[in-house]
Amino acid sequence: MAKESMGGIKRKEAPVKVTKVPKKQRTVEHKKSKLDLAAEQEDEGDFGGFEEETASPTTQAPATTADPNKKFKLDTSSAEAHAKQRQQARERKAAKPHADAIQRSKKIWERLRRKSHVPAAERKELVTELFDIITGRVRDFVFKHDSVRVIQCALKYADKTQRRIIVDELRADVKALAESRYGKFLVAKMVVEGDQAVRNIIVPEFYGHVKRLINHPEAGWIVDDCYRQIATSKQKAVMLREWYGTEFALANRDAQKSTEKLDDVTADLKVILEENPEKRRPILDFLLQIINAFIQKKLTGFTMLHDAMLQYMLALDPGSEQHTAFLDLMKADIETKAESKDSNDASGGGDLFRNLAFTKSGSRLVCLALAYGTAKDRKIILRCFKDNVQLMAFDQYAKLVLVTGLDVPDDTKMSGKAIISELVAQGVEDEEQRLNTLDSVAVSLTARVPLLFPLAGAGAKWLLNEQDKTILDEVHAIRATTSKKDPELRRKGLLEYLSPPLLDFVTKRAEVLVKSSFGCQVMTETLLEAHSEASVEQRAMAKMAVARLANGDPAEENHVAQNAHAGRMLKTLVLGGAFDPASKTTKLSEPRLGFAEVLYPIIREKLVEWACSPSSFVVVALLESEDVDKTVSGEVRTALEKGLKKIKAAATAEDGTHGKSKLKEGEEKIKAANGKGNAGARILLERLSG
Numbered sequence: 001m002a003k004e005s006m007g008g009i010k011r012k013e014a015p016v017k018v019t020k021v022p023k024k025q026r027t028v029e030h031k032k033s034k035l036d037l038a039a040e041q042e043d044e045g046d047f048g049g050f051e052e053e054t055a056s057p058t059t060q061a062p063a064t065t066a067d068p069n070k071k072f073k074l075d076t077s078s079a080e081a082h083a084k085q086r087q088q089a090r091e092r093k094a095a096k097p098h099a100d101a102i103q104r105s106k107k108i109w110e111r112l113r114r115k116s117h118v119p120a121a122e123r124k125e126l127v128t129e130l131f132d133i134i135t136g137r138v139r140d141f142v143f144k145h146d147s148v149r150v151i152q153c154a155l156k157y158a159d160k161t162q163r164r165i166i167v168d169e170l171r172a173d174v175k176a177l178a179e180s181r182y183g184k185f186l187v188a189k190m191v192v193e194g195d196q197a198v199r200n201i202i203v204p205e206f207y208g209h210v211k212r213l214i215n216h217p218e219a220g221w222i223v224d225d226c227y228r229q230i231a232t233s234k235q236k237a238v239m240l241r242e243w244y245g246t247e248f249a250l251a252n253r254d255a256q257k258s259t260e261k262l263d264d265v266t267a268d269l270k271v272i273l274e275e276n277p278e279k280r281r282p283i284l285d286f287l288l289q290i291i292n293a294f295i296q297k298k299l300t301g302f303t304m305l306h307d308a309m310l311q312y313m314l315a316l317d318p319g320s321e322q323h324t325a326f327l328d329l330m331k332a333d334i335e336t337k338a339e340s341k342d343s344n345d346a347s348g349g350g351d352l353f354r355n356l357a358f359t360k361s362g363s364r365l366v367c368l369a370l371a372y373g374t375a376k377d378r379k380i381i382l383r384c385f386k387d388n389v390q391l392m393a394f395d396q397y398a399k400l401v402l403v404t405g406l407d408v409p410d411d412t413k414m415s416g417k418a419i420i421s422e423l424v425a426q427g428v429e430d431e432e433q434r435l436n437t438l439d440s441v442a443v444s445l446t447a448r449v450p451l452l453f454p455l456a457g458a459g460a461k462w463l464l465n466e467q468d469k470t471i472l473d474e475v476h477a478i479r480a481t482t483s484k485k486d487p488e489l490r491r492k493g494l495l496e497y498l499s500p501p502l503l504d505f506v507t508k509r510a511e512v513l514v515k516s517s518f519g520c521q522v523m524t525e526t527l528l529e530a531h532s533e534a535s536v537e538q539r540a541m542a543k544m545a546v547a548r549l550a551n552g553d554p555a556e557e558n559h560v561a562q563n564a565h566a567g568r569m570l571k572t573l574v575l576g577g578a579f580d581p582a583s584k585t586t587k588l589s590e591p592r593l594g595f596a597e598v599l600y601p602i603i604r605e606k607l608v609e610w611a612c613s614p615s616s617f618v619v620v621a622l623l624e625s626e627d628v629d630k631t632v633s634g635e636v637r638t639a640l641e642k643g644l645k646k647i648k649a650a651a652t653a654e655d656g657t658h659g660k661s662k663l664k665e666g667e668e669k670i671k672a673a674n675g676k677g678n679a680g681a682r683i684l685l686e687r688l689s690g
Contacts, residue, residue: 105134109149109153127157138166138169163193180218206239208252224302228304240311300356303362306361331353334352334353357392367471370405371482379409382414389419393423442518452525500534506542524569531589543594550603594629596622604635604639607640613678616679619640623636623684
C-alpha cells in the first residue's frame, strides 16, 4: 500500500541500495547572474570564453554511476537567446522610418517628463528641439504606445501656435485616434490642453459618426467626455440629434463636409416631432432601440445616453403604453433583486439609476420616474440608492433625487429609513464621528438641501435655486395625480425621523454652528420646525443650548452680538417664526417656540448693552413679538427706559461719555445713506416714546 505524504506518494519499502551523490560545492566567485553578464556583453555580440570562465572546476558535477564520463556544463543558451532577441529588436527599430527621430524624441520626453528637475530655460530649448523633430511627421508618432507619449508631452508644454500645428496635422485622423487604444489619450490631451478654437476643430470631426463611435469600446468614453465637458450647447445638440435616426447623422456629415454651420439645430425631441409628426414612430423606435441596447450592455454611465433618455421620456404621452413600458425598462435591472425576500438591498442591480442620479438630465429623469411610479416602484428605486445617500447629498444634481424621494412617497416610514437615517448618519455608533458627518452636511451649500427641505419646504428661496424649483414644481404637479397623502401630513411624518437627530445635533454643536451663516440657518430651522411628540424635551434642551450662546458682554469683539448672522438667528427665534412676504407678517411656529422665555434671563443684566449693539434688533423683537410673554415684554420696556440715555447715544452714533462719533473710516458713506447711529436703537426710542 502507498502512504501519502507532503511530497506525494511514498512507498513502504525503500530501495536496498542507494548511490550517494555528493552535494555540489557552492561558489561565490560570480555575484552577477548569467542574464546580467550577457546583457553587459550584448553590444559586442561575442560570448566566447564566457562558459570557460564561469564553469570553474569547483562547479563541475562529480561522476555518477550511470555515466562516469559526463561532466556538468553551465548552460548559457538562455542568456545568449535573450541578448540576441534584444539585438534583433534594436535592429528592427533602427530599420523603421524615422527611427532616429523617434529615438531622439523619446529621450527628450524622458527629460521633460521630470518636470521639477528641468529648469524653465532648458525646458524651452527641449520643447523647441522636439517640435523641430515632429513637425510634419506627427502622424508617424501617434499610433504607437511609446511614441504617442511624445506628442502628448509636446502638447502639454507647447504654446498656442505649436498646439495648433499638431492639431492641424492630425485633424483628419481624429476619429481613428479616438478608436485607437493609445491614440484616444492624445485626443483627450488635445481638447484639454487646447483653447476653444482647437476644441471647435476636434468636436465637429465626430459629426455624422456619433452612433458608431459611442458604441466603440475605445472611442465611446472619449466622445462622451467631449460631449459632457468640452462641447458647446449647439455642438451637444448636433451630436445628440444623431440618436434620432440615420438621416440626422447624414445631415450632420454633409454639413460638416460642406463646412455649413449648424447653429439653428435643436435636440429637443418634442419640438422635432411637432415639426415632423409623420416621423414620430420611426424616430421614437430608433431612439428606443439604441437606449435599450445600452441598458442591456450595462453601459449606463454615458451622459449622452442620459440626455437621450430624458428626451424620449418627455416626448411620450404620460400614461400611454409607451410611457409605462419605458418606466418598466428603466427599473428592469433592479426589480428582481429588490423584490427578493432573501436580500436586504439592491446591490445586484440599479446601476442605471445610480448613474442617472449624478447627471443633470439623469437626475431629472429619476425624479420623474419617482413621481410617475407606484408605491412599489418608488420603494424599488429608492432602495438601489442604499449606502450612496451621503455621496448623493453632496452632488449638485443627485441631491434633487433625495429631495424628490422625500417629497413624493406616501410611505414616510420607508423614505425616512431609506434617506434620512443615512443622511444624518444614524447608523454610526461613534458619536463624535456621527456629529462630524452631520456637521459637514449641515454647512454644505449642496448637502444641506435634502437635510433642511422637510423643515423649510419648497417655498424657501434661500434653499433652492430656480432650476431646482422648476423641477420640483413639475414633480409636484405629477404628484397631485399619483399620490394620495396630504403634503402637510407627509412633512409631519418625515419630521418624526428628522427632529430627534437634528435637535441633538444643535444641542451638542451650537458653539460650532454659530460661527457660520449656514450653521445659524440650521439652528433656526431646527428650533422652529423640528418638533414631534417624542422630541419635546430635546427641543427644550436645544433652545437652552442656543440661548447660552448669548452669555457674556455683548460689547466684546468675539461675542455673538457682534456677529451679523447670529444676531439675525436670535431675532428670528425671539419672533417665534419666519417672516412671510405674502402676508408681510411673522408666521409663528406650532407649537410655539417661546425662545424669549429662555433668552431673556441670560441677557437681562446686559439688556441695554444689547440694545446698543449690532444685534439690537434682538431687543426690538423682545419688545414687539407676539411669541413673547407680556410679563417679559413689560420687564424689557422698564429696563430700557432706565437706560434711555445710552440708547439715545447709540441711536445718534455718539458715545454716551465723550459725545464723539464711533464710526470707523469707510462707514461714513453708510452713515450718510442710512442715517446716523444704530437702526435698532432708533426703533427702540420710537417704541419707548410712544
